[in-house]
Amino acid sequence: MEAIVSAASVIAAGLAVGLAAIGPGIGQGSAAANAVEGLARQPEAEGKIRGTLLLSLAFMESLTIYGLVVALSLLFANPFAG
Amino acid sequence: MIEVGTHWNWTIAGVHLHGQVLLESWLVISILLVLSWKATSSLTLIPKGIQNLAEYVVEFLVDIAKSQIGSKHYQSWVSFISTLFLFIFVSNWIGALIPWKLIHLPSGELAAPTNDINTTVALALLTSGAYFYAGIKSKGVRYFARYVSPTPILLPINILEDFTKPLSLSFRLFGNVVADELVVSVFTMLVPILVPLPVMILGLFASSIQALIFATLAAAYIGEALEEAH
Numbered sequence: 001m002e003a004i005v006s007a008a009s010v011i012a013a014g015l016a017v018g019l020a021a022i023g024p025g026i027g028q029g030s031a032a033a034n035a036v037e038g039l040a041r042q043p044e045a046e047g048k049i050r051g052t053l054l055l056s057l058a059f060m061e062s063l064t065i066y067g068l069v070v071a072l073s074l075l076f077a078n079p080f081a082g
Numbered sequence: 083m084i085e086v087g088t089h090w091n092w093t094i095a096g097v098h099l100h101g102q103v104l105l106e107s108w109l110v111i112s113i114l115l116v117l118s119w120k121a122t123s124s125l126t127l128i129p130k131g132i133q134n135l136a137e138y139v140v141e142f143l144v145d146i147a148k149s150q151i152g153s154k155h156y157q158s159w160v161s162f163i164s165t166l167f168l169f170i171f172v173s174n175w176i177g178a179l180i181p182w183k184l185i186h187l188p189s190g191e192l193a194a195p196t197n198d199i200n201t202t203v204a205l206a207l208l209t210s211g212a213y214f215y216a217g218i219k220s221k222g223v224r225y226f227a228r229y230v231s232p233t234p235i236l237l238p239i240n241i242l243e244d245f246t247k248p249l250s251l252s253f254r255l256f257g258n259v260v261a262d263e264l265v266v267s268v269f270t271m272l273v274p275i276l277v278p279l280p281v282m283i284l285g286l287f288a289s290s291i292q293a294l295i296f297a298t299l300a301a302a303y304i305g306e307a308l309e310e311a312h
Contacts, residue, residue, distance in 0.1 A: 058295045061288075062250065065257030072260065076086040 005080050013071035020067020024060040031056050084267050086260070089198070090190040102187055106195040110172045143167060143297070150301035155220070155308050159301065162212060166205060167297035170196060174259060174289030178266075178282060194259050194289075202256040206248035209300040217307035225307070251299060258292045 035053040039046060092101040121136035129137050143164040147156040177194020185192055195201050217225040229240045262285035269278040 054291060055295065055298065058254075058291050062254035062257070065261060066253055068261050069253055069257045072086060072264075 005078075009074045009078055009080070013074040016067045016074070017064075017071045020064050020070075024063045027060045028057055031060070084264070084271060086264070088190040090187050100190075100198055100200065102190050102192050103195045103198045103201060106173070106176070106192060107201070110169060110176060110195060113172055113176070114168055139168075140164070146294075146298055147301050150298060151305040151308065155216075159212075159216070159304055163297050163301050163304075166209070166300055167293050170205070170255065170296055171290055171293035173201075174293060175286065177259065178262070178286050178289065193263055196255055196259045197263055199252065199256050202252040202259075203248070205255070205296070206252035209251060209296075209303065210244070210248045212300065213303040213307040216304045220308055228307075247303060251296060255292055255296055258288060262289060 031053060035049050039049050089103070090101040092099045092104075117132070118136070121132045125133065144156075144160055146167070147160045147163045150156075151159055173194050173196045177197065182192040217228070229237055262281075265281050266278050266285060269281055
């Protein structure tokens, strides 16, 4: 693989996963904060709050995973190689 | 050295297949079949042992279907949703728990069948087909009126949604499984004792959540296709 393509792919892979972790990180923190507040107000709703929180966290996680998939495909299945 | 994406290629009757994914999927299917057969072989009114576990699982899955699809139409979709959940759950867990390294393949290695994008895309396309089938069967051609409601301006977004739904389903599952496996393999390469364990437990937890997410989203899409007036 040409040197410039390798270098660019490596930088792009790092940026992809690094930047993709910012938004969902903030979102998940905010969701967890609101869930804990709801739990403090009404401890009997723990089951429902926990279930909804986990589901929402998984949705936000998937956005970071998209970034990881781009990074992995750049490193291991690079369409510009060769 | 860690490598991603080498497969054991089979060619059967001109069709190119990833052999190790087929072997793992057959293992998952046989595990599910044996467990279901054992749980239902001598049914008692008050369940004990494996029948109790099976009833708990079925109740959980019926609850997912009922809460997403609505109490009128959920009955016929319970088996589809349960199959999705159980296949993905058992695949992810055998990928993480069974010591595959003991079996040597000519090329590539055994792991969870869902770490191949083909498996997850197949499951996502099945879900797409299922919600189209649900919508067209219950509403006929009027199903396509959904694309222009509430306003026709949303037509391109609704059409785009039909492509992003299977895309996001497949990538979410694939990315989670491959990420778990990669992190465990990198940690094992660096510190083979004790340090990979918390990550493996996190991987088990995250992959079961992903099975639940996939099944819940599939049920939600089917419910959305089946719902009557806006």
